[in-house]
Amino acid sequence: MSEINKEYLDALRGDVEQKHDDALVERFDALHPADIAEAFDALNAEEVSYCFKLLDDKERAANVLVELDEDVREALMERLTNREIIEEVLAYIDSDDAADVVSELPESRAEEVIAQLNAEEQEELISLMSYPEGTAGALMATELVAVQVDWSVAQSVREMRQQAEDVDRVHSIYAINEAGQLKGLLSTRRLLFASSSARSTIADLYDDEDTHAVRVDAPDEEVVQIMKKYDLVALPVVDEHQRLLGRITIDDVVDLMEEEAEKDYQLASGISEDVESSDGVWAQTRARLPWLLIGLGGGLAGAYIIGAFRIESFPNLMLFVPLIAAMGGNVGVQSAAIVVQGLANQSISEDNIGHRLVKELSVALVNAAICAAVIMFASIALQYDSSLSLTVSLALFAVIVFAALFGTFIPLLLNRVNIDPALATGPFITTANDIIGLIIYFSIGLALLP
Amino acid sequence: MSEINKEYLDALRGDVEQKHDDALVERFDALHPADIAEAFDALNAEEVSYCFKLLDDKERAANVLVELDEDVREALMERLTNREIIEEVLAYIDSDDAADVVSELPESRAEEVIAQLNAEEQEELISLMSYPEGTAGALMATELVAVQVDWSVAQSVREMRQQAEDVDRVHSIYAINEAGQLKGLLSTRRLLFASSSARSTIADLYDDEDTHAVRVDAPDEEVVQIMKKYDLVALPVVDEHQRLLGRITIDDVVDLMEEEAEKDYQLASGISEDVESSDGVWAQTRARLPWLLIGLGGGLAGAYIIGAFRIESFPNLMLFVPLIAAMGGNVGVQSAAIVVQGLANQSISEDNIGHRLVKELSVALVNAAICAAVIMFASIALQYDSSLSLTVSLALFAVIVFAALFGTFIPLLLNRVNIDPALATGPFITTANDIIGLIIYFSIGLALLP
Numbered sequence: 001m002s003e004i005n006k007e008y009l010d011a012l013r014g015d016v017e018q019k020h021d022d023a024l025v026e027r028f029d030a031l032h033p034a035d036i037a038e039a040f041d042a043l044n045a046e047e048v049s050y051c052f053k054l055l056d057d058k059e060r061a062a063n064v065l066v067e068l069d070e071d072v073r074e075a076l077m078e079r080l081t082n083r084e085i086i087e088e089v090l091a092y093i094d095s096d097d098a099a100d101v102v103s104e105l106p107e108s109r110a111e112e113v114i115a116q117l118n119a120e121e122q123e124e125l126i127s128l129m130s131y132p133e134g135t136a137g138a139l140m141a142t143e144l145v146a147v148q149v150d151w152s153v154a155q156s157v158r159e160m161r162q163q164a165e166d167v168d169r170v171h172s173i174y175a176i177n178e179a180g181q182l183k184g185l186l187s188t189r190r191l192l193f194a195s196s197s198a199r200s201t202i203a204d205l206y207d208d209e210d211t212h213a214v215r216v217d218a219p220d221e222e223v224v225q226i227m228k229k230y231d232l233v234a235l236p237v238v239d240e241h242q243r244l245l246g247r248i249t250i251d252d253v254v255d256l257m258e259e260e261a262e263k264d265y266q267l268a269s270g271i272s273e274d275v276e277s278s279d280g281v282w283a284q285t286r287a288r289l290p291w292l293l294i295g296l297g298g299g300l301a302g303a304y305i306i307g308a309f310r311i312e313s314f315p316n317l318m319l320f321v322p323l324i325a326a327m328g329g330n331v332g333v334q335s336a337a338i339v340v341q342g343l344a345n346q347s348i349s350e351d352n353i354g355h356r357l358v359k360e361l362s363v364a365l366v367n368a369a370i371c372a373a374v375i376m377f378a379s380i381a382l383q384y385d386s387s388l389s390l391t392v393s394l395a396l397f398a399v400i401v402f403a404a405l406f407g408t409f410i411p412l413l414l415n416r417v418n419i420d421p422a423l424a425t426g427p428f429i430t431t432a433n434d435i436i437g438l439i440i441y442f443s444i445g446l447a448l449l450p
Numbered sequence: 451m452s453e454i455n456k457e458y459l460d461a462l463r464g465d466v467e468q469k470h471d472d473a474l475v476e477r478f479d480a481l482h483p484a485d486i487a488e489a490f491d492a493l494n495a496e497e498v499s500y501c502f503k504l505l506d507d508k509e510r511a512a513n514v515l516v517e518l519d520e521d522v523r524e525a526l527m528e529r530l531t532n533r534e535i536i537e538e539v540l541a542y543i544d545s546d547d548a549a550d551v552v553s554e555l556p557e558s559r560a561e562e563v564i565a566q567l568n569a570e571e572q573e574e575l576i577s578l579m580s581y582p583e584g585t586a587g588a589l590m591a592t593e594l595v596a597v598q599v600d601w602s603v604a605q606s607v608r609e610m611r612q613q614a615e616d617v618d619r620v621h622s623i624y625a626i627n628e629a630g631q632l633k634g635l636l637s638t639r640r641l642l643f644a645s646s647s648a649r650s651t652i653a654d655l656y657d658d659e660d661t662h663a664v665r666v667d668a669p670d671e672e673v674v675q676i677m678k679k680y681d682l683v684a685l686p687v688v689d690e691h692q693r694l695l696g697r698i699t700i701d702d703v704v705d706l707m708e709e710e711a712e713k714d715y716q717l718a719s720g721i722s723e724d725v726e727s728s729d730g731v732w733a734q735t736r737a738r739l740p741w742l743l744i745g746l747g748g749g750l751a752g753a754y755i756i757g758a759f760r761i762e763s764f765p766n767l768m769l770f771v772p773l774i775a776a777m778g779g780n781v782g783v784q785s786a787a788i789v790v791q792g793l794a795n796q797s798i799s800e801d802n803i804g805h806r807l808v809k810e811l812s813v814a815l816v817n818a819a820i821c822a823a824v825i826m827f828a829s830i831a832l833q834y835d836s837s838l839s840l841t842v843s844l845a846l847f848a849v850i851v852f853a854a855l856f857g858t859f860i861p862l863l864l865n866r867v868n869i870d871p872a873l874a875t876g877p878f879i880t881t882a883n884d885i886i887g888l889i890i891y892f893s894i895g896l897a898l899l900p
Contacts, residue, residue: 006801032660034679169683210482228708229484231701233619233683250700251681254707258678261711262791268718269787269875270780277792277806284813285820288784292821292850295780299773300828306772312765319756321768322775322884323749329776330720330745330877334738337719341712342727351456356727363734370735371742378750400742425719427780434772 003031004038012039016047024054033060037067045075052076062092066101074104082113090117094168096141096252099128136223137216139256140237140246143167146174149183149203153191156202171234174244175206181242184208213238216245220256225346227253264344268337268425291427298431302438309442316385317445320392321438327371327396328403328437329430335360335407336425343415357408364404372397391448395441402440403433453481454488462489466497474504483510487517495525502526512542516551524554532563540567544618546591546702549578586673587666589706590687590696593617596624599633599653603641606652621684624694625656631692634658663688666695670706675796677703714794718787718875741877748881752888759892766835767895770842771888777821777846778853778887779880785810785857786875793865807858814854822847841898845891852890853883 015023028036028051036055040048048068055061065073077085085105090098090113102110102125114122124142131137145163147156164170173186184206191205212226213236227235233250263274266287273287302325311317338360342348348356372393379389407429411421465473478486478501486505490498498518505511515523527535535555540548540563552560552575564572574592581587595613597606614620623636634656641655662676663686677685683700713724716737723737752775761767788810792798798806822843829839857879861871 005799032680034681038679171683228701228704229488230482231484233621233700250683250704251678254678254700254704257704257707257711261707261715265711265715265718265791266787268715269783271784271787275788276795276797277788277809278797281809281812281816284788284809285816288781288813289817289820291784292777292780292817293824295776296773296821296824296828299770299776300825300832302772302776303769303834304832306769311768315762315765315768318761318765318768318771319753320749321771322752322756322888323746325772325775326745326749326752326779326877326881326884327742329779330742330880331738333719334721334741337716337721338725338727338734341715345726347726347728349455359727359731359734362731363738366731366735367739367742370739371746374743374746375750378746382750382754384753427776430780431776434776438772 004035004042009039009042013043013047016043016050021054024051025056028055033063034067036060036064040064040076041069041072045072045079048072048076049079058088059092062089065089066093066097070104073101077101077105082109082116085113086116090121094141094143095124095128095246096139099125099138103129131216134220135216136214136218136220136237136248137245139220139223139248139252140216141249142246144174144234144236144244144247145170145172146176146244147186147202149175149177149201149206151202153200153202153205157191169249171249172236172247174236174247175202175208176244179241180244182211182213182236182238182244184211211236213242214248215240223248224253224257224260264340264422264425267420267422268333268340270427272426294431295427298427298434301435305435305438305442309446311442314445314449316388317391317442317449319384319388320395320441323375323392324395324399324437324441325434328399328433331364331367331400331403332407332429332433333425335364335404336411336421336429339408339411340421340425343411343421353412357405360404360408361401364401367404368397368400371400387449391441391445394448395437395444398440398444399433399437402436406433406436454485454492459489459492463493463497466493466500471504474501475506478505483513484517486510486514490514490526491519491522495522495529498522498526499529508538509542512539515539516543516547520554523551527551527555532559532566535563536566540571544591544593545574545578545696546589549575549588553579581666584670585666586664586668586670586687586698587695589670589673589698589702590666591699592696594624594684594686594694594697595620595622596626596694597636597652599625599627599651599656601652603650603652603655607641619699621699622686622697624686624697625652625658626694629691630694632661632663632686632688632694634661661686663692664698665690673698674703674707674710714790714872714875717870717872718783718790720877722876744881745877748877748884751885755885755888755892759896761892764895764899766838767841767892767899769834769838770845770891773825773842774845774849774887774891775884778849778883781814781817781850781853782857782879782883783875785814785854786861786871786879789858789861790871790875793861793871798862803862807855810854810858811851814851817854818847818850821850837899841891841895844898845887845894848890848894849883849887852886856883856886 012027015027031039040051043051052061055064065076068076089101093101102113105113114125117125128142143166145160145167147159151159160173173191174182175184175186177183186202186206212230212232214223214226216237216239223235226232227250235248236244237246237248239245266274270291271287272290275284275287339348342356375396376389376393379392380386410429411424414424415421462477465477490501493501502511502514505514515526518526530539539551543551552563555563564575567575578592593616595610595617597609601609610623623641624632625634625636627633636652636656662680662682664673664676666687666689673685676682677700685698686694687696687698689695716724720741721737722740725734725737789798792806825846826839826843829842830836860879861874864874865871
């Protein structure tokens, strides 16, 4: 699908090595900035820096830099002077990307760069960098096209022409009053088809219904929720006085959604930091070891429990230890996953939590009854001792019901105390359910076995 | 965040029960169609149908219907006549939604509805419904604004004004030649600022660089990939002769991405069908039971292995069975998750598979060495027998390395034979690694223990 395959990269590296600058320039001219960035991501820092200097259209070059992987971009920026960063990068990119790029610089360098900007640029950049990560403010760009409701259409078109030079994609035109407060939207379509005729003002043209906006301090989940629900490609951001501060575009929200989905998926799989298959051995170890150590702790607790119950006198009881442990873990993870997704898409709320618990209990009872019956028949058919079969069957029933309730409660509890409930779906629930499952199983076994 | 909370719904139900039609109409006038749909999703079929008839703006009503949950929509459509479906729903919605809505009807009813459309509508609907799910064709709508390269700007504006009546959001204007082949894009901005002056034709204005398009039979992952990479809000769809057939908008891609992420997350958590916390007990049981039965099978295999190795003569060996089983499962799931995500975001490809395997092996060796050392010290500190400590430590090392390789190979293998690799991250890998882990552990134990 992508043009940037192994052959392409080998040829590219060859051109770099032999300093075939003309061939390289030709290559880059033929590619979209996102494709150039994809190629750069596969090169080493030396090669990236060499190629970057060959990009003679500075706007394109700046867009390539924005699209690079973070570590590649950091290495490249180390090799740029402050002046190059300001005049060849920041000058060409959107304010939200500029804030991100400067944030990635080492602190002292970021300060140097900011100090060399003019007062207006400084203020804008510092204010954008001050919004905490995870809020609408940290996602928004200040570039947008806004017209005042008291302007005539002709004046608006003049002003817009100027404003639009800084805006890659207009998407929406915002109607504001003299105080800068957002009043509504002006569709490009409406303006496109009205502009030739009308002498009227923007007040006659803008649409104040269904104008969705978000507060600058709103959490980014709210941004995602609103843009998804109302199918928006751009969402205006306002302060507490409804003054228009910036806008968030759908491409940034798509990236955010993807990061969130990857994070939840990784947590469910027992990976605690955002890593990729391309990250180094140490980064991957650091992300994976914590959960493995939790698993080890759980395993040691399991060894202690087996010892404490003196199970050596009931060797048969040991046969089904793996089964009980596995089933507790599996059921707990399923239940937790359902709750985590329900919380994420807001189908679970304070209003219906009781109802959900009753349903989860019903599902658990049905699954538990079926599994208990299956294991009862299977163990009898396999000629295990009948009191052992009864023990396993009863214990399995109890473990499934308990694990389902535990798997449901823990993410709800985490959510209540503002911890990411997805944390609960990883090895934590598996490990806890393993241990509790063993205790339930052995208790029933000691009571029932002769 | 949403206005549709429990109090609102209770009040709404009260109004429906007492047939306060005026109050209901006022409520619905104040809401966005997406919010009305959210409220309807919480009502029963009787109530939905009653409220739906009160929506007197038919375009809004049709948009509400499109936004409903599938089961709510199906129940509502059962209560509409064919004529109502055609004149009050299909007439107002985009072609892609129309194809989806008609596909949801029972087959005989879908045929009746199609038979009552005019020839042109029939052809469009049947052709849209014929694209297989999972392809660009099934995602696209035919509503778009296109101008011919040989048209003058004035003629184009006239034509566009007419075409745009059917298009909710213009996003892009496509430039086509007389044969209907896509030649490039015309930015609304460019037209907006050119239209007042120019006498030129579209050929002078359109941009033929970086015009991304997708073939109608391309898989939807390709659509997602292209739109994400190039930050597009609309992607034109062409046939094998480059003729423009329709376009895909970002809102549909956002929905698709979300569905995919939920599916992967559910598979990783051992849930085999797309279910939500709001689904019924039976739907949830059906989605969850298959994996539990696999787990049961694994547990029975574990019991067989413990019996076959005659572990009762080595009761100490039993102590660490839960630890070994859990660790094999945890490591396998981690490795599989890294591969599944790498395949999804294309950072793993045929070109670098060998390199990835070497890295995964390195990560596994580091994790295995650390975990083996930890368990060695811990079990000695806890005064377990030293040959048992050595056995557990060695077995854990072997199990972690094996589980990591197995967890890496299986999703790569599934991907090679065109099965969704995410299937590998669920209980399948956990169960397989549990069993193989036990065999490794017992084999080492029998060899080392006196």
